[in-house]
Amino acid sequence: MDYIIGVDVGGTFTDGVLADNEGRIYGAKAPSTPPNYTGGFFEVLEELAEQAGLTVREMLAKTHHISHGTTSSLNALVMGTVPDIGFITTRGHRDSIYIMNVEGRYLGSSPEDLQSVITQSKRHALIPRSLTHEVTERIDRDGKVLVPINEDEVREAVRALVAEGVPAIAVSLLWSFRNDAHERRIRELVHEIDPDMFVALSSEVSPRIREFSRSATTIMSAQIAPGLRAYLGDLEARLRESGLSGQLLIMQSNGGAVVAKDAPDRAISTVGSVLTGGVVGAVALGGQLGHRNIVATDVGGTTFLTGLVVDGEPVRSTTTVLNHHPINVPRVEVDAIGSGGGAIAWIDQGGNLRVGPKSAQAVPGPACYDQGGTEPTNTDANLVLGILSERGLLGGRKALSVEKAREAIRTRIAEPLGLSIEDAAAAIYAVQINQTADLLRKTVVEAGHDPREFIVYAFGGAGPANCAAYSAELGADTVVVPLGPLASAFSAYGLATSDVVLTGEYSDPVTLPVDPGLVEANFMRLETEMLEALEAQDMSFAEVELVRELDMRYAMQLAELPTVVNKPVTEHELHAAIDRFERQYAELFGEGSGFSAAGVQGITYRVRAVGRLDSSLEVPEPEAADDADSSVAVAGTRPVRLDESGYLETAIFDYTKLRPGHELSGPAVVEVPTTTVVVPRGMTAAIDRLGNLVISTREEVPA
Numbered sequence: 080m081d082y083i084i085g086v087d088v089g090g091t092f093t094d095g096v097l098a099d100n101e102g103r104i105y106g107a108k109a110p111s112t113p114p115n116y117t118g119g120f121f122e123v124l125e126e127l128a129e130q131a132g133l134t135v136r137e138m139l140a141k142t143h144h145i146s147h148g149t150t151s152s153l154n155a156l157v158m159g160t161v162p163d164i165g166f167i168t169t170r171g172h173r174d175s176i177y178i179m180n181v182e183g184r185y186l187g188s189s190p191e192d193l194q195s196v197i198t199q200s201k202r203h204a205l206i207p208r209s210l211t212h213e214v215t216e217r218i219d220r221d222g223k224v225l226v227p228i229n230e231d232e233v234r235e236a237v238r239a240l241v242a243e244g245v246p247a248i249a250v251s252l253l254w255s256f257r258n259d260a261h262e263r264r265i266r267e268l269v270h271e272i273d274p275d276m277f278v279a280l281s282s283e284v285s286p287r288i289r290e291f292s293r294s295a296t297t298i299m300s301a302q303i304a305p306g307l308r309a310y311l312g313d314l315e316a317r318l319r320e321s322g323l324s325g326q327l328l329i330m331q332s333n334g335g336a337v338v339a340k341d342a343p344d345r346a347i348s349t350v351g352s353v354l355t356g357g358v359v360g361a362v363a364l365g366g367q368l369g370h371r372n373i374v375a376t377d378v379g380g381t382t383f384l385t386g387l388v389v390d391g392e393p394v395r396s397t398t399t400v401l402n403h404h405p406i407n408v409p410r411v412e413v414d415a416i417g418s419g420g421g422a423i424a425w426i427d428q429g430g431n432l433r434v435g436p437k438s439a440q441a442v443p444g445p446a447c448y449d450q451g452g453t454e455p456t457n458t459d460a461n462l463v464l465g466i467l468s469e470r471g472l473l474g475g476r477k478a479l480s481v482e483k484a485r486e487a488i489r490t491r492i493a494e495p496l497g498l499s500i501e502d503a504a505a506a507i508y509a510v511q512i513n514q515t516a517d518l519l520r521k522t523v524v525e526a527g528h529d530p531r532e533f534i535v536y537a538f539g540g541a542g543p544a545n546c547a548a549y550s551a552e553l554g555a556d557t558v559v560v561p562l563g564p565l566a567s568a569f570s571a572y573g574l575a576t577s578d579v580v581l582t583g584e585y586s587d588p589v590t591l592p593v594d595p596g597l598v599e600a601n602f603m604r605l606e607t608e609m610l611e612a613l614e615a616q617d618m619s620f621a622e623v624e625l626v627r628e629l630d631m632r633y634a635m636q637l638a639e640l641p642t643v644v645n646k647p648v649t650e651h652e653l654h655a656a657i658d659r660f661e662r663q664y665a666e667l668f669g670e671g672s673g674f675s676a677a678g679v680q681g682i683t684y685r686v687r688a689v690g691r692l693d694s695s696l697e698v699p700e701p702e703a704a705d706d707a708d709s710s711v712a713v714a715g716t717r718p719v720r721l722d723e724s725g726y727l728e729t730a731i732f733d734y735t736k737l738r739p740g741h742e743l744s745g746p747a748v749v750e751v752p753t754t755t756v757v758v759p760r761g762m763t764a765a766i767d768r769l770g771n772l773v774i775s776t777r778e779e780v781p782a
Contacts, residue, residue, distance in 0.1 A: 081099070081100050081141060081142070081143040082097055082098065082099050082131075082138060082141050082142045082143065083097075083098045083099075083142070083143055083144060083145075083146070083575050083696065084096065084097050084098075084124070084127065084142055084144075084145040084146070084575065085145075085146045085147075085148075085356070085571040085572060085573070085574030085575030085576075085577075086120055086123060086124075086145060086146075086147045086148070086571060086574070087148045087356055087568070087570040087571040087574055088111060088116045088119065088120060088147070088148065088149050088150060089111060089150060089379045089380060089381065089570075090111060090113070090150055090379070090380060090381040090382075090421075090438065090440050090441065091110070091111055091379060091380020091381055091419070091420070091421050091438070091440050091441045091444070091540075092108055092109065092110060092111055092119075092379065092380055092441070092540055093108070093109050093110070093111045093112075093116070093119035093120060093122070093123050094106070094107070094108050094123065094568035094569075094570060094571040095107045095108070095109075095123035095124065095126070095127050095568060095571050096127075096564070096565070096568050096571040096572045096574075096575050097127040097128075097130070097131060097138070098575055098696045099131070102697065102699050103131075103699065104563075104564040104565070104572075104696065104698060104699065105127050105130040105131055105564055106564040106565055106566055106568040106571070106572070106753070107123045107126035107127045107130065107568065108123070108126075108540065108566075108568055108753045109122040109123050109126065110122075110441050110477070111440075111441045112441070113440070113441060113442060116149070116310075117313065117314055117317060120147075120314065121135070121317075121321075124138070124139075124321075135321055135322070136321055136322035137322075139318065139321055139322040139323040139324070140322045140323075140324050141324070142323060142324065142325045143325045143326075144325045144326040144327070144328050144618070144692070145318070145323070145325070145326075145327050145328065146328045146329075146330060146336050146574040146575055146577055147314075147327060147328065147329055147330065147339075147574065148329075148330035148352045148355075148356050148570065148571075148574050149310075149329070149330075149349065149352065152303045152306075152307055152346060152347075152349045152350045152352070153350045153351050153352075153354075155302075155303055155306060156299060156302070156303060156350060156401055161299075161302035161303060161306070162245070162246050162247075162302065162305065162306075163206055163207055163210055163243075163245060164206060164210065164245050164246065164247040164248060164249060164298065164301045164302055165206075165210050165211075165212070165236075165237075165240035165243070165245040165247070165248040165249070166206055166210060166211040166212070166248070166249050166250075166251070166294075166298055167211075167212050167213075167214060167233070167236055167237075167248060167249070167250045167251075167265060168211065168212075168213060168214075168250075168251050168252060168294065169213065169214070169216060169217065169252045169253045170213040170214060170215045170216070171213065172213070172253065172290065173208075173211050173212070173213045174208075175290055175291055175294060176204075176205055176206075176211070176291065176294050176295060176298065177204055177208065178291075179291060179403075179404075180291050182291065182292075182405065205295060205298045205299065205302075205404065206298060206302075209243075210240065210243060210245060212236035212239065212240065213232075213236075214228065214229055214232040214233050214236060214265070215228070215229040215232055216228035216229065216252060216261050217253065218252065218253060218254045218255065218257065218258045218260075218261060219254060220254055220257065221257065222254065222257035222258035223258075224258070224260070224261075228261045228264055228265070230264070230268060233264075233265050233268045234268055234272065237268060237269050237272050237273070238272060241272060241273050241276070246276075246277065246305040247276065247277040247278070247279065247301040247302070247304055247305050248269055248276060248277070248278050248279070248301065249278075249279045249281075249294075249297045249298045249300070249301035250262050250265050250266065250278065250279065250280050250281065250297070251280075251281035251290070251293055251294040251297045251298075252265075252281070253290065255280070255281055255282040255286075256281070256282055256285075256286035256287060256288065256293070256585065256586050257586075257587075259280065259282035259283075259286075262280040262281065262282045263280065263282075265278075265280075266278045266280060277301065277304050277305050277308070277343070278301075279297050279298075279300050279301035279304060279346075280297070281293045281294060281296070281297040283344070284296055284297045284300045284345075284347060285297055285347075285407040285408075285584075286584055286585050286586065287407050287584055287586045287683050288586035288588060288682065288683070291405070292398070292405040292406075292407050293407060295404040295405055295406070296347055296405070296406050296407045296408065299347055299350075299401070299404065299406065300345075300346045300347035301346075303346045303347070303349075303350070304343045304344070304346035305343075307342060307343050307346050307349065308343040311327070311329065311339045311342060311343070314327070314339075315327050315339050326338055326339075326616075326617070326618055327339040328577075328579065329342040329349055329352065330349070330352040330355065330356060330574050330577060331345065331348040331349055331352050331355075331580065332348055332349070332350060332351040332352050332354070332355055332399075332408055332409075332410035332411065333348065333355075333395075333408070333409045333410055333411065333580050333582055333687070334355050334358070334359050334393055334395075334410075334411040334577065334580060335577055335578050335579055335580020335581070335689065336574075336577050336578070336579050336580065337579065337580075337581065337616070338579075338616050338617065338618070341615075341616070347406060347408055348408055348582075350399075350401070350406065350408065351399070351410060351413065354377075354382075354384050354386075354411075354413040354415060355386070355393075355410070355411040355413060355573070356569075356570035356571065356572075356573035356574045356577075357375050357377040357384065357386065357536075357538060357539070357569055357570045357573050358375045358386035358387075358388065358393045358411050358413060358573065359393070359411070359573035359574070359576060359577050360375075360538075360561075360565075360569050360570060360572045360573025360574075360576060361373045361375040361386075361388050361536045361573070362388055362391065362392070362393060362576075363572070363573065363576040363696065364536070364559075364561060364565075364572075364698065364769075365388060365391070365536075366391065367697055367698060367769070368559070368767070368769070368771075370388075370534050370559075371388070371389075371390050371391045372388065372389055372390065372528075372532055372533045372534065373387070373388040373533060373534055373535075373536050374386075374387060374388075374519065374522065374523055374530075374533045374534070374535045374536065374553075374555065375387070375388065375536050375538075376515075376519070376535060376536065376537050376538070376539075376542055376546065376549070376550075377538055377539040377542060377569070377570060378418070378419055378420065378515070378537075378538075378539040378540070378541040378542030378544075378545065378546075379419045379420070379539045379540060379541065379542075379570075380419050380420050380421040380438065380440065380441065380540065380541065381417065381419040381421055381422070381438040381440060382415045382416065382417055382418070382419045382438075383415065383416050383417075383418040383419060383514075383515050383518065383542075384413055384414070384415045384539075385413065385414045385415075385518055385519055385522040386411060386412060386413040386414070386522070387412070387522060387523065387526065387528070387533075389528070393411045393412070394411070394412045394526075395409065395410065395411055395412060395641070396409075396410055396411075396412040397409050397410075397630065397639070397641055397683075397685075407584075409582045409584075409685065409687070414518055414521065414522050416435065416436060416514065416515075416518050417435035417436020417437065417438060418434060418435045418436070418457070418511055418514055418515055418518075419435075419438060419457070419539075419541055420445070420456065420457050420458045420461075420540060420541030421438040421439040421440055421444065421445055421456050421457070421458060422434050422435035422436065422437070422438055422456055422457050422511070423435065423437045423438065423439055423454045423455065423456055424454075424455045424456065424457070424459075424460070424488075424491070424492055424507045424510075425437075425454070425491065425492075426491075426492065426495055426496065430495075430496070432492065432496065432506055432507070432510055433510070434457065434507060434510045434511050434514065435514075438456075439452050439454060439456050445457075445458040445459050445484070446459050446480075446483045446484050446486070446487035447459050447462050447479045447480050447481065447483050447484035447487075448477070448479070448480075448483075449478070449479075449480040449483050452487075453487055453491075454487060454491060455484070455487040455488040455491050455492055455507065457507060457508070457511050457541065458484075458541065459483075459484035459487055459488060459504070459507075460484075460488065460503075460504040460505075460507035460508050460511075461508065461541075461544055461755075462479055462481055462484045463481065463484050463485055463488060463500060463501065463504035464501075464504050464505060464508060464719065464720045464721070465717050465718050465719035465720060465726065465729070466508075466544050466719060466721075466748065466755060466757055467479065467544075467755055468717075468731075468750060468755075469481050485500050488500050488503050488504055488507070489503075492506070492507065501720065501726075504720075505720055508545075508721075511545060512545055512548045512549050512552065513552070515545065515549040516548075516549045516552035516553055519549060519550075519552075519553045520553060523553065527666060527667065530553045530554040530555045531554060531555065531556060533555055534555065534557045534558070534559055535550040535553070535555045535557070535558045535559070536558075536559050536560075536561065536569075537550070537558055537559070537560050538560070538561050538565070538566075538569035538570070539569070539570070539754075540753065540754050541754075542560075542754075543560045543749075543751075543754050543755060543756035543757070543772075544754075544755050544756070544757050545757070546558050546560060546756075546757075546774070547745075547757060547758060547759050547762055547774050547776055548721075548757075548759060550774075550776050551759075551762075551776040555776065556775065556776060556777050557773060557774070557775060557776070558773070558774040558776060559767075559771050559772075559773050559774075560756050560771060560772040560773075560774065561698075561771050562734060562751055562756075562770050562771050562772055563698065563701065563769065563770035563771070564698070565698065566751050566752065566753045566754050568753065572696070575696055576696045578620075578689050578690055578691050578692050579613065579616055579618060579620070579689070579690035579692065580687060580688070580689050580690070581609055581612050581613060581616075581687075581688045581690075582609075582685060582686070582687050582688070583605040583606075583608050583609045583612070583685070583686045583688070584605070584683055584684065584685045585601060585604070585605055585683065585684045586682060586683045586684075587601055587681075587683075587684060588680060588681070588682050589680065589681050590634065590678055590679075590680050590681075591631070591653065591657055591678075591679045591680065591681050592650065592653045592654060592657065593653075593681070595648045595649050595650050595652070595653055596648075598629070598644070598648045598653065598681070598684075599646075599647060599648040601684045602627050602644070602646065602648065602684060602686060605684055605685070605686040606625050606627075606686050606688075608686075609625065609686050609688035610623070610625075610688065612688070613688050613690050616690065618690065618692070619693070620690035620691055620692065620693075621691045621692065621693040622691045623688065623689065623690055623691070624688070624689040624691065625686055625687070625688055625689075626643070626686065626687040626688075626689070627643065627644045627645070627646060627684075627685070627686055628641040628642060628643055628644065628684075628685040628686075628687070629641070629642055629644050629656065629681045629682075629683070629684055629685070630642070630681070630682045630683040630685070631656075631657070631660040631679055631680065631681055631682070632679070632680055632682060633664075633673060633674050633675075633677045633678070633679060633680075634677040634678040634679070634680050635677055636674075636677070638664070638668070639682055639683075640660055640663050640664060640667070641685065642656055642659050642660040642663065643656070643659065644656045657679050660679060661673055661675065661679075698769045698770075699769075700739070700768050700769055700770075701738065701739060701769075701770045702738060702739075703738055703739040703740045703768070704737075704738035704739060704740040704741050704766075706740070707740055707741060707742045707765075708741070709732065709737060709741040709742060709743045709766075711736055712732045712733050712734070712736035712737045712741065713730050713731065713732055713733075714731050714732065714733040714750070715731050716728050716729060716730055716731060717729060717731060717748075719746060719748060719757075721746060721757065721759050721760065722759070722760070724760070727746055727760065729746045729747060729748055730743075730746075730747050730748070731747075731748050731750060732747060732748065732749045732750065733750060734749050734750060734751040734752075734756075734772075735752075737749070737766050737770075737772075738766060739766050739767060739768045739769070739770060740765075740766065741765065741766045742763065742764070742765045742766075743758065743763070743764050743765075744758070744762075744763050744764075745757075745758035745759045745760050745761060745762045745763070745764070746758065746759060746760040747764070749764075749772060756772055756774075758774055762774055762775060762776055763775050
C-alpha cells in the first residue's frame with residue numbers, strides 16, 4: 080500500500096494529511112516548534128501513523144512522497160533574519176539595487192503611504208554596500224559579448240567576499256538572460272576558490288528583462304538558500320533514518336512541488352509556498368463537488384489568507400512585492416493579512432482598537448494558552464465569548480485558561496477603553512470580522528468579480544469560527560467548511576494533492592505580430608529545458624502537461640499580462656493571442672482603457688511544466704443520516720455571544736455524531752476535534768455528502 084503525506088508547517092500550528100490508495104484520508108494537527116520546526120513535523124507524522132494503526136517507520140516505508148510546505152523562507156525575508164551575502168555585478172551598476180529605480184518609492188506601500196510624499200523613502204537595502212563588487216564585462220541586448228570578462232577582477236572580488244565570511248554569492252550581470260556565459264564563468268571561478276560556496280545566477284533564478292527586479296530576486300534567493308539547504312538537508316536525513324523510501328517534495332508558490340534536493344536552487348520559488356496549499360486544495364475539493372468559482376479563505380494562528388479559483392483554475396500572478404522589493408516569481412495569487420487566531424489586539428495612539436498584524440505565534444501563544452503570553456488575541460476573545468470551549472483545543476489536548484484570557488483583555492483592552500471584559504472581547508471579534516471582510520472585498524470585488532457567483536471555502540484552525548460572518552459581509556451566499564479528515568488540515572490536503580510544477584522563463588522583447596517561427600522557437604527552447612528538468616526530478620508521472628504563456632503589453636506601457644499562446648504558433652494563433660490579451664486588458668482595467676494604435680509587445684516567454692502524479696485523493700463519502708434531524712449530535716448548550724444581542728444559550732453540536740443530510744439552524748456551534756464552526760443566528764447549515772458543513776448566509780434574522 081502506498082501513502083501520500085502533506086505537511087504544512089505554519090507559524091503556530093503544523094498540519095498533516097495522510098492518504099492511502101484505498102481512499103482513506105487521515106488528518107492531524109500539532110503545535111509548531113520554532114525555531115526547529117522538525118519537532119512539530121514529526122509529532123504530526125506520529126499522530127497520522129497512530130490513526131492508520133502503524134508505526135512511523137512502517138508508514139514512511141510505504142510512502143510514495145511527502146509534499147511539504149514551509150514558512151521558513153518567507154518568515155526569514157519578512158523579518159530580516161537572513162544573512163548578509165555577496166553580490167557581483169557589471170562594472171558601473173553596483174548601485175542599481177540601492178537606487179531601486181523609481182519603484183523603491185512606491186512598491187509595497189499603501190495608498191495612504193503614497194499620499195504622504197514627505198515621508199516616502201527608499202528603504203530596506205537588501206545587503207550592505209561593502210559586500211557588492213563590480214567586475215569588468217559587457218554583453219549587449221542581442222547577447223553579443225562586447226567586453227570579455229576580467230577573470231582577475233572576479234577572483235579578487237570572490238576572495239574579498241570569502242574573507243568576509245558570506246554564506247552565498249548572488250551574480251547579476253547586464254543582459255545575462257540573453258547570454259549567460261559570463262555568469263556561468265563567475266560561478267566556476269567562485270567554486271575554484273571555495274567549492275562549497277552557494278552561488279545564485281540571475282540567468283537561472285530570474286531570466287527576465289529589467290535589471291533591478293532581476294537583481295533583487297537573485298539576491299533574495301541567495302539569502303534564503305543556505306538556510307533552506309540546511310533545514311531540508313537535516314529534515315530529509317532524519318526522514319531517511321526513520322524509513323522514508325519515497326521522495327520529499329517542497330511546495331512552491333507556483334502551486335506545484337519540486338524535489339527537496341532542487342529546492343535551494345529555486346529557493347525564491349518557495350517563498351509563500353505554504354500559502355498556496357489551501358488554494359490548491361480548494362481546486363481539488365471543488366472538482367469533486369462541482370464548484371468552479373471559489374474564494375479560498377484560510378485563518379491560521381498567524382495570518383488570514385485569501386485566494387481565488389475562477390472557472391476551476393487558481394488565479395496566478397507573475398510577480399510579487401516583499402519589503403518594497405519586486406520578486407520575479409510565477410505564483411498562485413494569495414492575499415494575506417496578520418489576522419489569524421493569534422493576532423494580538425492592541426490600542427493605537429489615537430485610542431482605536433486594532434487587531435494584528437503582530438501575532439503571539441506558537442510561543443508564547445495567546446494568553447489563554449498559559450505559556451507566558453500576556454497579550455490578548457482573537458483566540459482569547461473567542462474563549463471569553465463562549466465560541467471556544469473551556470475544555471481546550473485539539474480535542475482537549477491543548478488546555479485553555481479562560482482566567483488568563485479575561486485578565487489579558489481586561490488589562491490591555493477593557494480598562495483602557497472603559498469597557499467590560501465581555502464588551503471588549505466582542506469588539507475584538509467584530510474588528511477581526513471587518514478587517515477579514517475588507518481583504519475579501521479586495522480579493523474578489525476589486526478584481527472585477529461578483530461575490531454572488533462564488534462559494535467561500537473556509538478552513539484553518541481559526542477560520543470556521545468567523546467564516547459565516549465575513550462571508551455575509553462579502554455578500555457570498557454559501558460557505559463550505561471542509562470537515563471530516565480535512566477539518567483544520569486543509570492546506571496540508573492541498574499539498575498532498577499537488578503535482579510537480581516547474582516554470583521556465585526567457586525575456587526576448589518583440590513587437591507583435593512577428594515571425595511565428597521566432598515565437599515557436601523560443602517556446603520550444605523552454606519546453607525542452609522544462610522536460611529535461613522534469614526528468615531530473617526522478618519521479619514517474621501519469622502525464623506531463625506544458626502550458627505556454629507570453630507576457631504582453633501595449634507599447635510604452637508597463638502593465639504586462641500573461642497570455643496563453645497555443646501550439647503550434649501560426650500567424651493565425653499569434654493574432655488570436657493578441658486578441659486574448661486585449662480582452663484581458665479591457666476586463667481588468669476597463670473597456671476602452673487599452674490603446675491598440677500603440678501596438679502590442681511580447682516581453683517574456685514562459686512555459687509551465689506540470690508532472691501529474693498518479694494520486695487520487697478524493698474525499699471519501701461517509702454514511703448518510705436516516706433523516707435531517709441533527710438533535711442526536713447536540714452535546715449540550717452554553718452561553719455564546721456573537722453580536723449585539725449579547726450572550727444567547729446556544730446549542731453545541733458534536734461533529735463526530737453528524738452525518739450527511741443532517742441540518743441545523745443558528746445560533747449553533749459545531750465542535751470538531753481540530754476546529755470550531757459557528758453558525759450565527761438566522762443562518763442555516765447542513766452536512767453535505769462528503770461530511771462538509773455548508774452554511775447558507777442568506778437567511779432573515781428573526782425578530
